[in-house]
Amino acid sequence: DAGVIQSPRHEVTEMGQEVTLRCKPISGHDYLFWYRQTMMRGLELLIYFNNNVPIDDSGMPEDRFSAKMPNASFSTLKIQPSEPRDSAVYFCASSRDRGRGNQPQHFGDGTRLSIL
Amino acid sequence: AQSVTQLGSHVSVSEGALVLLRCNYSSSVPPYLFWYVQYPNQGLQLLLKYTTGATLVKGINGFEAEFKKSETSFHLTKPSAHMSDAAEYFCAVSRTGGGNKLTFGTGTQLKVEL
Numbered sequence: 001d002a003g004v005i006q007s008p009r010h011e012v013t014e015m016g017q018e019v020t021l022r023c024k025p026i027s028g029h030d031y032l033f034w035y036r037q038t039m040m041r042g043l044e045l046l047i048y049f050n051n052n053v054p055i056d057d058s059g060m061p062e063d064r065f066s067a068k069m070p071n072a073s074f075s076t077l078k079i080q081p082s083e084p085r086d087s088a089v090y091f092c093a094s095s096r097d098r099g100r101g102n103q104p105q106h107f108g109d110g111t112r113l114s115i116l
Numbered sequence: 117a118q119s120v121t122q123l124g125s126h127v128s129v130s131e132g133a134l135v136l137l138r139c140n141y142s143s144s145v146p147p148y149l150f151w152y153v154q155y156p157n158q159g160l161q162l163l164l165k166y167t168t169g170a171t172l173v174k175g176i177n178g179f180e181a182e183f184k185k186s187e188t189s190f191h192l193t194k195p196s197a198h199m200s201d202a203a204e205y206f207c208a209v210s211r212t213g214g215g216n217k218l219t220f221g222t223g224t225q226l227k228v229e230l
Contacts, residue, residue, distance in 0.1 A: 004159075031216050043206070043220050050215060091159055101214040102148040102167040107159030 002026070004108035006092050012114045018080040021111045024073055025094030033105060034067055034077050035091040043091075049075065050097065082115045089113070118143045118209045122221035130229050135194040137224050139181075139207030142188065149190040150208040150218065151181055160206060166190065177201070202228045 005024040013019055025032050033048040047057040052069045060067070064083070069075040079086055089112050093105040123138040141147055148167045152160040164175025171183040181192045190207060204225050208218040 033217075042222050045217070048215070048217060055215060056217070093160075095216045097216065100167075101210050101212050101216050102165075103216050104150055104162045104165055105160075105216065105218060107152075107161070109157075109159045112157075 004092055004094050004106055006090075006108035006111050008111060009109065010112045010114075012116065013082060014116050015083055016081045018078065019082045019086075019113060019115075021077040021090050021092075021113070023075045023077070023092030023108060025075070025092070026106055027073065028096065029094035029106070030097035031095045031103075031105075032069060032075050033093040033095075034075070035093065036088045037091060037110070038088045046077070084115045087113055087115045118147065118211060118214075118219045120207050120209050120219055120221040122207050122224050124224055125222065126225045126227065128227040128229060129197045131199055132196050135179075135192070135197045135201065135226065137192040137205050137207075137226065139190045139192065139221060140188050141190060141207075141209045143209055143211055145211050148210045148212075149181075149183060150210070151175065151179070151190075151192050152206045152208060153177075154204045154206065154223075156203075163192070163205075197228045199228050199230075202226055
């Protein structure tokens with residue numbers, strides 16, 4: 001089975017530009033999570049969805065960040081306008097829903113974002 | 117509320133030596149516990165998980181962990197380290213009704229020396 005697929009793998013852009021990160025979860029998974037990883041702050045949960053509905057976006061740093069999941073096989077994380085402090089590795093993960101909260105998350109390889 | 121504490125942000129062992137990475141959790145309900153490994157420039161990969169049943173859990177690459185409720189611990193071990201084990205290791209906790217949401221520790225960087 002294909003794993004979680006993220007694109008692009010690397011993104012370099014200038015401050016002020018719009019950035020869109022994409023994620024295709026594993027087929028049949030009901031949860032989708034977006035994380036950000038930096039040396040200073042470690043791994044941070046930004047937002048997660050259940051059956052395409054956002055459940056908790058309390059980790060989204062500010063209004064410049066937005067995430068959507070228009071269908072079960074696709075999600076985007078958008079930053080507009082981007083700032084140098086947004087430079088990080090962004091991960092998408094997905095998991096099944098067995099109703100008990102005990103299912104592991106499966107991670108993509110991440111998007112390394114550099115804002116100049 | 118749940119939390120995970122990983123003792124030691126960096127651990128160094130010799131090749132062939134025992135690997136012990138420590139994880140203590142805090143949870144008001146029975147926890148589900150996970151260990152993940154992250155190799156450079158890659159995402160997190162599941163090593164093993166404890167949900168219910170046997171408290172000694174075996175994972176991939178020769179790793180295992182033991183759930184000790186009395187000590188609120190879930191330490192990761194491997195009898196003999198290999199150079200390829202050098203990576204960052206994350207302990208994580210979730211709970212029933214938590215929607216598969218994981219709370220991660222801050223990670224332990226494992227270095228394996230010749």
